[in-house]
Amino acid sequence: MRELKGLDTFRLGACYYPEHWPESMWEDDFQRMRELGLSVIRVAEFAWSVFEPEEGVFRFELFDKAIDLAHKHGLKVIIGTPTxxxxxxxxxxxxxxxxVTYDGVTLQPGMRQHTNYSSPVYREFSARITRRMAEHYKDHPAVIGWQLDNEFHCEKSESYAEADHLAFRNWLKNKYDGSLDALNDAWGTRFWNQTYTDWEQVFLPRPTPAPRQCNPHQVLDQKRFLSDNTISFARIQADIIREVAPHHWITTNGIFGRLDxxxxxxxxxxxxSYDSYPQFSTIFHDEQEEKPLLDRKWVMGLATTRSVSPNFCIMEQQSGPGGWVNRMDMPSPKPGQMRLWTYQSIAHGADMVLFFRWRTATVGTELYWHGLNDYHNRPNRRIAEAGRIGKELQEIGNRIIGSRYQAEVAIxxxxxxxxxGEYDMWHGPFTYKSQLEWTKALQYRHIPNDHLFLRRTTTLQDLQRYKALIYPHPAIMRDETAALLAAYAEQGGILIFGCRTGYKNEHGHAYMKPFPGAAAELCGITVEEFTRIKGTRKPVRAKWNDNASxxxxxxxxxxxxxxxxxxxTMAVYDEEYYAGKPAVTRRRVGAGQVWYFGAVFSERAADHLLGLIGMQSPAAEWASxxxxxxxxxxxxxxQGREIRFLLNYNEDPAAITLSKPQRDLLTGETLSGEIKLEGFGVFVLCEESESR
Structure with a gap:
């Protein structure tokens, strides 16, 4: 990654849409933003028709006035390319x-992301509007950076237009060096007589006699293509901005699927950048889930973002009740929750936060996606809370900026x-389940954790930052990956696998060797037999060898x-025809350990494993x-100074015992002994000697 540019001053801001509001309102809006401690706005990501109302006719007057006025009031501006x-x-x-949809239906205007990134025409128009905007605003003193597009793959990630089939075919020719034999081998086309004899026969997956039933290896390559194709579309815009405005930084927002x-x-x-809406974790909550994290579960998305960019921007921070006219009806945050969620983002690595949005839209699909201001524009509780956050961050923001989240465990x-796993139900559904259960165990034990993406460029040094790595259900595993993980364990690392590990190669073919395939030698075990737990097959009880429950x-x-x-053998099954057989094993490898858990993880099992491997909370040094x-x-x-965030996700106060005095950076007070953290409250602590 290139050296971070643009996150050198902590900024709090809001998303603002001058095209939605009378010009007479702008100055009051910007003045009130400054009074609240806001210093940056994002504009224009949905304003293409304002800039180019008809083909080849460009108009900048509206945004020139708005950006000039923002500059007058000391606000910096992020411009979104409107593609x-x-x-x-x-x-x-x-x-x-x-x-075009999988079923051949052409999508129409009325929402967003209804175009296909493969269209040469759309790429040409996107390049032109990006260049015109970059050239026009490259020297504006308020403009500091650009957001490419908006939330790639949010509404859709796939399209089946003629241009998409052609682009996929060309992508495959490049991937397989023009060899149909190599393609047929990778896709296993001998099965069900699918062998291709001419490139013109090759398409994206198309409807077959069974709904959405396709060649699984073709589907895997489709996902790789979708990612590469979107990156190539984004590259067009990024290259133009780098050429025209090299002094501006570039980002994009959102973590969505099928995109590297x-x-x-x-x-x-x-x-x-990331868009943070913690209440999504509550409105889609499973009522049967044990010990749910609710809005705290949003730490998983923040950890994913941090794996991409250790310091990042929150381009949209939830600031009110949210929802479209016809779906996503989220309740209003309770007093203190908006502040809690803002510090949740900051605690996990955000060095810039923009609230979505400054004022709630009075028209359109997002009529109920409430911002800081309501329609009436009168003072409200959310505005007061934003002002509190703004004042606090004016005091401590630059103490936080550039510091990095610390963790000794990574998923x-x-x-x-x-x-x-999106297509393969024999391992895909297990991954998120286990990631969530491990997150619960780590959160409730107060052990910070990262998400670390294994890539072909990942080094042993990358892994050695962590004492323990949890790799829940990696069905696809190359021999090179297994060797890298073995080296990590040999050097003292603790590695934990779950079921369905290592039995596929990079094309999604099953290895012709005992499970867990590429990981079998590393784990020192094989899988004698296996079963889905479904229907009349009920979950089986297992017992630990240390006589724990x-x-x-x-x-x-x-x-x-x-x-x-x-x-x-660390645990055995206690029921069914395989009672007494190993369920969990541990192999000592060099200075480290490799664990194999023969099921999908639960919070209870993950919690016990954390105890067995000796992981403690770093808070043990200063809080009992x-x-x-x-x-x-x-x-x-x-300088090695720690900033310790304590976030209370309950509306009831939390009792905390400090064994060493801590300075709360938000109030300047020294805290010690028995203290109370208010409901939805936040402490930002440091050692007393490091408070300045």
Whole structure:
């Protein structure tokens, strides 16, 4: 990744849409922003028809006035390239730019992201509007950076227009060096008589006699293509801005599927941005879930973002009740929750935060996606809360900026398995489940953790930053990956696998060797047999060898067979025809350990494993008690000074016991002994000696 540019001053801001409001309101808006401590706005990501109301006719007057006025009031400006929603005149005149569904339906205007990135015409128009905007605003003193498009792959990630099929075919020719034999081998086309004899026969997956039933290896390559194709579309805009306005930084926002955000960031961006809406975790909550994290679960998305860009921007921070006219009806945050969520983002690595949005729209699909201001524009509770945040960050923001989140545990992930798992129900559904259960266990034990994406460029040094790595269900595993993980363990690392590990190659073919395939030698075990836990097959109880209470081994069971003398059985199944057989094993490898858990993880099992591997909370050095409702996050600056965030996700106060005095940076007070953290409250702590 290139050296971060643009995150050198902590900024709090809001998304603002001058095209939505009378010009007479702008100055009052900007003046009130400054009074609240806001210093940056994002504009223009959905304003293409304002800049180009008809083909080849460009108008900048509205945004010139707005940006000039923002500058007058000391606000900096981020400009969004408006390519997430094409003007109606464009798609009407050039229908080949429209996206097409899997079933052949052409998508129309009325929402957003209704175009296809493969269309040469759409790419040409996108390049032209980007160049015109960059040339016009390259020297404006208020403009500091650019957001490419908006939330790539949010509404859709796939399209099946003629241009998409052609682009996929060309992508495959490049990937397989023009060899149909190589393609047929990778896709296993001998099965069900699918062999291709001419490139003109090759398409994206298309409807077959069974709904959405396609060649799984073709589907995996489709996901790789979708990512590469979107990155190539983004590259057009990034290259233009780098050429025209090299002094501006470039980012884009959102973590969505089927897109290698790591590669895109490394090749195109200065840093990555995320849109933070913690209440999505509550409105889509499973009522049957045990010990739910609710809005605290949003730490998983923030950890994913941090894996892409250790310091990042929150381009949209939830500031009110949210929802479209017809869906996503989220309740209003309770008093203190907006502040809590803002510090949740900051604790996890955000060095710039913009609230979405300054004022709630009075028309359109987002009529109920409330911002800081309501329609009436009168003072409200959310405005007062934003003002409190603004004042606090004016005091401590530059103490935080540039510091990095600290973790000794990482959950391993990779794009190949996640893309393959979207289609493969024999491992895909397990991954998110186990990631969530591990997150619960780590959160409730107050052990900060990262998400680390394994890529072909990942080095042993990257892994050695962590004492323990959890890789829940990596069905696809190359021999090179297994060797890298073995080296990590040999050097003292603790590695934990779950069921369905290592049995596929990079094309998604099953290895012709015992499970867990590429990881079998490293783990020192094989899988004697396995079963789905579904229907009449109920979760099976397993028991630990240390006489601790057992756990329920759900979703999938693998009966393990120990193959080496240096492997210990750590838990056995306690029910079913495989009662007494190994369920969990540990192999000592060099100075480290490799664990294999033959089921899908639960919070209870993950919690016990954390105890067995000796992981403790870093808070143990300065706090003798932290309740489960409180999250611990730690950022460390270049001088080694820690900034310790305590976040209370409950509306009831939390009792905390400090064994060493701590200075609260938000109030300047020294805290010690028994203290109370208010409901939805935040402490930002440091050692008393490091308070200045």
């Amino acid at each position: 997430a929603t094409a003007p109606v005149w464009l798609t009407h005149k050039y229908p080949e730019t429209l996206a 955000n790591h590669r895109m960031t490394e090749e195109l961006l200065d840093f990555f 391993l992930r990779d794009y190949e398995n996640e893309w393959d 057992g756990f329920m081994a759900g979703e999938f069971n693998e009966v393990l067979a120990v193959e080496r003398d240096d492997v210990d 008690a932290l309740p489960e409702q409180v999250e611990l996050a730690i950022r460390r600056d270049e």
